[in-house]
Amino acid sequence: MNAQTPALMPDFADLLLDAVFMVDVLGRIVYVSAACERIFGYTPGEMIGRELFDFLAPEDRATTRDEAKQVMAGYPRIGFENRYVRKDGRRASIMWSARWSEADQLRIGVARDVTKRKHAEAMQAATYAISEAAHTAGDLVALFREIHRIIAELLPVAGFTIAMCDAHTGRLAFPYPLDDQADAPAEQEAIASRMCTDVIGSGQSKLLHHRSPAALSDASASSGGSASWLAVPLFSQQGAMGALIVKSRAGTFYTEQDQELLQFVSTQVATAIERKQLHAELLRMAQYDALTGLPNRRLFHDRMEIALARNRREQKRVAVLYVDLDDFKRVNDLLGHAAGDLLLQEVSRRLTQCVREEDTVARLGGDEFVVLLEHVPLPGDAAIVAEKIRSAVSQQASIDGQQLRMLPSIGIAFHPDHGDDAEQLLKHADKAMYSAKTVKVRGSE
CATH class of the missing domain: 3.30.450.40 (GAF domain)
Incomplete structure (x- = not known):
């Protein structure tokens, strides 16, 4: 190394793609090579005299402070990574190689920009x-x-x-x-x-x-x-x-x-x-019926099993109402299936309006609907809901310019009175519905 070498060192450092830093015991930058502007967005003049921590991302300050202590204690660090805030506000990811110069009382570090990686x-x-x-x-x-x-x-x-x-x-x-x-x-x-x-x-x-x-x-x-x-x-x-x-x-x-x-x-x-x-x-x-948007048989069963499990714990009554529309086939035969679909949608809307938000109205298929009533204090309460449904569904509906009036048949089953699982309750409510329908047919003869 000849006498000119030390004087040329800054020029060599400025040719490096990595930035070379020298930082004193107070953390102030005393030298930085030209690459700092490409990496951090600041010129050397803007960085020299300021603390390196001024540019550090806040979330990385604690770990970086620990690393700096290790370097100043005489332990070289290679490959430590942290993040800095560039002049334009963006983050730069830096990988460091650093050591402590006891003679100069400086931390000497090389900063490699690994942001792209x-x-x-x-x-x-x-x-x-x-x-x-x-x-x-x-x-x-x-x-x-x-x-x-x-x-x-x-x-x-x-x-x-x-x-x-x-x-x-x-x-x-x-x-x-x-x-x-x-x-x-x-x-x-x-x-x-x-x-x-x-x-x-x-x-x-x-x-x-x-x-x-x-x-x-x-x-x-x-x-x-x-x-x-x-x-x-x-x-x-x-x-x-x-x-x-x-x-x-x-x-x-x-x-x-x-x-x-x-x-x-x-x-x-x-x-x-x-x-x-x-x-x-x-x-x-x-889980839902495509025509009416109501829960289908599968979802109704799931909700019913959950309600029954809760009912067993709380010792409260659950009611199932089975609703069937009388002579619905006649609507399809006379007005067509499109009119029948519109009528089913209207019935679905009316059924939903007759129950509480926590209750469930489902369509099993065709013109058959079921209603799950939870927390029914007395059997008569379910009968009141059934009458409300009967009255609502029986009101005339305007379908394709035709005034139609449907009469529902309703059967009721209670847990635990008429069964301990969903299948037993549905069968009992279905049977009760057909009994009600039979009574109406005999009464009209």
């Missing part, structure tokens, strides 16, 4: 996590909550929402909140709604921030101008199904790289939502 790892992890969430989330809201958490690990997110678009009406719904802490929630929702409309209509993502104020109305610029908004469309196999919108933290602005990232993630999100919607629809079809 960490980003790629995070993207891979996000793809897997979103796919897993589609299988494990109990419902759509739970799925949205998990997607929110996953995306917040990729981007600085202050607000997050998913908008769903009704394929038939085009109406937007926001099933997951944007920003519960927003100072002006109405204005925030207005911005999100406009962005949703734009990205769903165009099929293209959209990025807004304070450098494009013309994109926002004057009314919303004051609240939306200090942060970025990023919206990407969500596509199903049938077309645009909605949009995903994120709002950055105050003073932090999204970039085109963030836009590309969210577009990539949106594909996984849309697939997860579509899968969850399909699962929910299959579950609904398995």
Whole structure:
């Protein structure tokens, strides 16, 4: 090494892709190479004299302080990773090699930018996590909550929402909140709604921030101008199904790289939502009657078994009402099955209005319905409900311009009086219903 070598060291350091730091015992930066501007966004002049911790991400300060103590105690550290806040507000992931110079009383460290590698790892992890969430989330809201958490690990997110678009009406719904802490929630929702409309209509993502104020109305610029908004469309196999919108933290602005990232993630999100919607629809079809929307026989049995188990513990009465429409076949024969379907839907609506929210009305098939009444104090209470049903169903109904009047036959069974399980109670109520129907037929002869 000749006499010129020490003088040339700063020039050599400035050629490195990694940034070289020298930090004194008080944590102040006394030297940093030129690579700091590419990695952190600050020039050497902006960093020298300041504490290195001033640039550190708050959540990494405790672990970094411990690492610094180890270095100053004479233990070199290689491969330690932490995060810093760049000048533009974004996070930079750094891998360090550091040692302590006792003679100079300085920490000497080399900072390698591993942001892209960490980003790629995070993207891979996000793809897997979103796919897993589609299988494990109990419902759509739970799925949205998990997607929110996953995306917040990729981007600085202050607000997050998913908008769903009704394929038939085009109406937007926001099933997951944007920003519960927003100072002006109405204005925030207005911005999100406009962005949703734009990205769903165009099929293209959209990025807004304070450098494009013309994109926002004057009314919303004051609240939306200090942060970025990023919206990407969500596509199903049938077309645009909605949009995903994120709002950055105050003073932090999204970039085109963030836009590309969210577009990539949106594909996984849309697939997860579509899968969850399909699962929910299959579950609904398995448990609910397609014509009336009432619980079907299977779901009614499930609810009945739960009610009976609770009734055994609480020693209270449960009633089952079996409802059959007299001469319903005549409606189908005279007016057609379409009119018969409309009549069944109207009967379903009336039955539901006759019971409490905690009770269950189900369609077993054809013109047969059952009602589960829980917590029935006296047998006469079930008879009152039966009479209410009889009166409601017997009212005339206007179907395809025809005034129709149906008379129901109703049978009642009680637990534990008429059986200890769902099957026994249904059989008893069915038998009681046919007895009531027979009495009416004989009375009309």
